[in-house]
Amino acid sequence: MDLIVDAIDDKTSCREYDKVIQRLDRRWEIEKVNEQPYDAEDWKDNNDTAVCYDMKSLMMSFGTVTIREKPGAGGPQVLIFFNAKHKSYQLPKGRRNLHEDPADAALRETLEETGVEVEPLYLGFDTRIVLDHPETAIEDVGFVRQNENGTVTAVNRDVLYAMSYDDKKTGAHRHIYFYAAQPALGDGEPDAALLSGEDRTNKVHWFGFEEARRKLTMRAEREAVIAAQILYRRTRDNKEWWDLSKELLEKWKKNNAARRVLTGQPLARAVASDPGKAAILAEAIKKIVPDGGVEAAALALDYLKRLGAAHGNGLA
Known part of the structure; x- marks a missing residue:
């Protein structure tokens, strides 16, 4: 080296x-x-x-x-x-x-x-x-x-x-x-x-x-x-x-799940080219978005659909 x-x-x-x-x-x-x-x-x-x-x-x-x-x-x-x-x-x-x-x-x-x-x-x-x-x-x-x-x-x-x-x-x-x-x-x-x-x-x-x-x-x-x-x-x-460290991380995950997808993370771009992976991520977003965050989840899923359409994966 x-x-x-x-x-x-x-x-x-x-x-x-x-x-x-x-x-x-x-x-x-x-x-x-x-x-x-x-x-x-x-x-x-x-x-x-x-x-x-x-x-x-x-x-x-x-x-x-x-x-x-x-x-x-x-x-x-x-x-x-x-x-x-x-x-x-x-x-x-x-x-x-x-x-x-x-x-x-x-x-x-x-x-x-x-x-x-x-x-x-x-x-x-x-x-x-x-x-x-x-x-x-x-x-x-x-x-x-x-x-x-x-x-x-x-x-x-x-x-x-x-x-x-x-x-x-x-x-x-x-x-x-x-x-x-x-x-x-x-x-x-x-x-x-x-x-x-x-x-x-x-x-x-x-x-x-x-x-x-x-x-x-x-x-x-x-x-x-x-x-x-x-x-x-x-x-x-x-x-x-x-214990507090783990508790705060869980709060961070819930509060940032949809937003991180919406910012166009490389992870989202990567899975959008694969309908199987994209569907898994979509289901994960539904589960980890906090209560009351339905609108944010919908926006995130819409983002993935548009991203998937651009890659031709047909994500429904």
């Missing part, structure tokens, strides 16, 4: 793991603005450290650390791929489409670059998300507690790790945000037919956490895997959190 960067050694692997866990567990303290207002020196510091971009040079990408537990695999595995063009191992990620939700973009890019359809993996961790209505937040993000230091501990599907760097080759200022995900179907084996055109040469792999970390070319992506590894273990070990 002629890798650009060789796998890291044991010492580097341990050092990176320790660095991430210290970052995740460090004590976080902030001053309350209403008690300690900003003064002139504070504003000077903010101005001196501010970095500004125009939207031609700023490139924001969204990807996933996708995790599965497959019987006989010896433990959790991470989805990565070998990019033949750049000769590097990478996490799936890419830019969002116009008006696309960043979290949806992360799931879509994972499908297009690996051929694996994925869904959110809700994990418990500290975050700076804002709870507009803390008393009802359990329905939205799996609220656990609001901390005095301005953070929230929640079981949620928000960004778990972020990275940025200046790409000197393209001149782009890259900002990349990673979400946790899991296979949506079966064991998550890749389907080459679902890869986008430019990604058909990707070689997709499921590796254990340690092997995935060693192979990834970008240090920041290795750190994203470490963060996901730690948070996944902590969430799995906490029964309350894990």
Whole structure:
């Protein structure tokens, strides 16, 4: 394969793991603005450290650390791929489409670059998300507690790790945000037919956490895997959190079933060419659309029929 960067050694692997866990567990303290207002020196510091971009040079990408537990695999595995063009191992990620939700973009890019359809993996961790209505937040993000230091501990599907760097080759200022995900179907084996055109040469792999970390070319992506590894273990070990994770995923599935089909996902385009598969998907939509979502289900089914007609499958 002629890798650009060789796998890291044991010492580097341990050092990176320790660095991430210290970052995740460090004590976080902030001053309350209403008690300690900003003064002139504070504003000077903010101005001196501010970095500004125009939207031609700023490139924001969204990807996933996708995790599965497959019987006989010896433990959790991470989805990565070998990019033949750049000769590097990478996490799936890419830019969002116009008006696309960043979290949806992360799931879509994972499908297009690996051929694996994925869904959110809700994990418990500290975050700076804002709870507009803390008393009802359990329905939205799996609220656990609001901390005095301005953070929230929640079981949620928000960004778990972020990275940025200046790409000197393209001149782009890259900002990349990673979400946790899991296979949506079966064991998550890749389907080459679902890869986008430019990604058909990707070689997709499921590796254990340690092997995935060693192979990834970008240090920041290795750190994203470490963060996901730690948070996944902590969430799995906490029964309350894990039960809540599964509950929130079920709500997400019901709320997004029809909408995801209507957005023209590659999966829908693929099954529309096969009347048998299309009929199965149509029946599945009827079952998983939440109560009261009959109109949305009808729209989704109509979309599939039109799509099927374009492929000549005669779906009734």
